[in-house]
Amino acid sequence: MDTKNKGFNTKLIHAGNLEDPFGSATVPIYQSSTFSFRNAQHGANLFSGKENGFIYTRISNPTIKALEDNIAELENGYGGIATSSGMGAVSSIYMSLLEKGAHMISTASVYGPSRGLMENHFSRFGVEATFVDTSVLDNIRASVQPNTKILFIETPSNPTIQLTDIKACSKIATEHGITLVVDNTFCSPYLQNPLDLGADVVFHSVTKFINGHADIVGGIIVTKTREFYQKIRPLMVTLGNNMDPHQAFMVHRGVKTLSLRIEKAQENAMKIAAWLEQHPKIKWIKYPGLASHPQHELAKKQMRGFGSMMSFEIKGGLKAGEKLMNSVKLALLAVSLGGVETLIQHPASMTHSGIPGEEKLKAGITDGLVRLSVGIENVEDQIADLEQALRNV
Numbered sequence: 582m583d584t585k586n587k588g589f590n591t592k593l594i595h596a597g598n599l600e601d602p603f604g605s606a607t608v609p610i611y612q613s614s615t616f617s618f619r620n621a622q623h624g625a626n627l628f629s630g631k632e633n634g635f636i637y638t639r640i641s642n643p644t645i646k647a648l649e650d651n652i653a654e655l656e657n658g659y660g661g662i663a664t665s666s667g668m669g670a671v672s673s674i675y676m677s678l679l680e681k682g683a684h685m686i687s688t689a690s691v692y693g694p695s696r697g698l699m700e701n702h703f704s705r706f707g708v709e710a711t712f713v714d715t716s717v718l719d720n721i722r723a724s725v726q727p728n729t730k731i732l733f734i735e736t737p738s739n740p741t742i743q744l745t746d747i748k749a750c751s752k753i754a755t756e757h758g759i760t761l762v763v764d765n766t767f768c769s770p771y772l773q774n775p776l777d778l779g780a781d782v783v784f785h786s787v788t789k790f791i792n793g794h795a796d797i798v799g800g801i802i803v804t805k806t807r808e809f810y811q812k813i814r815p816l817m818v819t820l821g822n823n824m825d826p827h828q829a830f831m832v833h834r835g836v837k838t839l840s841l842r843i844e845k846a847q848e849n850a851m852k853i854a855a856w857l858e859q860h861p862k863i864k865w866i867k868y869p870g871l872a873s874h875p876q877h878e879l880a881k882k883q884m885r886g887f888g889s890m891m892s893f894e895i896k897g898g899l900k901a902g903e904k905l906m907n908s909v910k911l912a913l914l915a916v917s918l919g920g921v922e923t924l925i926q927h928p929a930s931m932t933h934s935g936i937p938g939e940e941k942l943k944a945g946i947t948d949g950l951v952r953l954s955v956g957i958e959n960v961e962d963q964i965a966d967l968e969q970a971l972r973n974v
């Protein structure tokens with residue numbers, strides 16, 4: 582079905598679906614590593630690109646392609662490139678858009694391993710990076726070098742819930758001939774479309790909101806143009822960062838309820854954030870939907886909702902935070918985010934533990950910071966859980 586001019590929810594359900602000879606309502610799992618050619622000429626035509634079709638699952642696969650086409654349409658992009666994980670997307674992007682002597686500017690508080698991969702590994706191959714608070718545009722301008730190739734931003738960032746102005750970044754990137762890459766994991770295409778705001782490449786850890794059920798790890802890249810698609814896709818294929826058909830099936834199943842899940846989770850999150858903000862044991866809270874968030878106005882402009890991620894600091898620092906995490910009963914003490922279940926975690930000792938101490942502080946990841954991913958349970962139960970846990974602190 583052509584869903585190009587249809588609404589977001591119609592696209593969620595129908596975009597990218599294959600014409601199935603048996604009328605299957607869902608895209609089947611093509612659990613096959615390889616695809617036979619009709620004859621030698623057909624095989625040669627597929628390899629040379631004269632004909633479209635499937636050769637080998639690391640290169641492409643019908644189930645994976647259906648998901649890629651679905652997400653590409655949700656992000657208003659040229660094409661999707663599904664990957665083994667969010668980090669599979671990050672490494673494919675770094676590898677295809679950077680080379681020896683190149684420089685990258687990135688959000689200081691990006692997901693820890695996105696930073697670690699650059700600082701500990703790409704640095705070994707002569708790639709440089711500067712990590713700054715990208716919510717301050719002058720920090721970006723001051724970091725531009727003649728060899729800067731990528732501006733890599735995460736907004737809102739993990740775990741500091743700091744926003745970066747995508748449109749303004751696109752302007753800076755265009756002026757200097759830099760490629761703008763946006764990690765849209767915290768929003769999903771339901772809340773934010775970076776390509777529409779001037780980004781060249783957007784990607785997701787689909788492990789999070791897009792799949793939404795905490796049962797699969799995966800990633801996806803969507804490019805604005807054919808040119809970027811053709812730069813990144815062959816590299817992903819050669820690196821072997823591909824998704825597998827079963828993963829793709831699960832993600833395709835999960836994404837269908839994206840709007841419903843996000844609407845419910847962010848409605849709960851708004852109530853929880855307002856409740857936490859007035860709680861005497863909370864020092865501060867960062868949630869884009871609160872007027873107290875320093876970028877509340879940008880959030881209203883750039884996002885279509887405020888999402889369900891927040892971070893806060895309890896009075897009493899690390900010890901108090903530990904007590905809270907050991908006292909919750911409904912929320913799971915676990916990393917990851919964006920699922921139907923509420924998750925709580927401690928970034929300084931968990932997701933961002935790989936960042937050296939001083940850099941962690943510079944990025945705003947304090948020892949007492951607690952991150953909450955609000956799920957779709959009943960909000961009164963979520964609040965009661967936090968209330969009893971905070972009583973123990």
Ligand code: LCS
Nearest residue numbers: 666667668692739766786788916917932
């Ligand atoms: N980008 C963001 C913003 C993320 O939060 C994550 C994972 C990734 C990329 C990498 O994706 P993955 O390879 O795990 O699919 N974030 C995690 C987190 O906050 N806790 O556990 C994983």
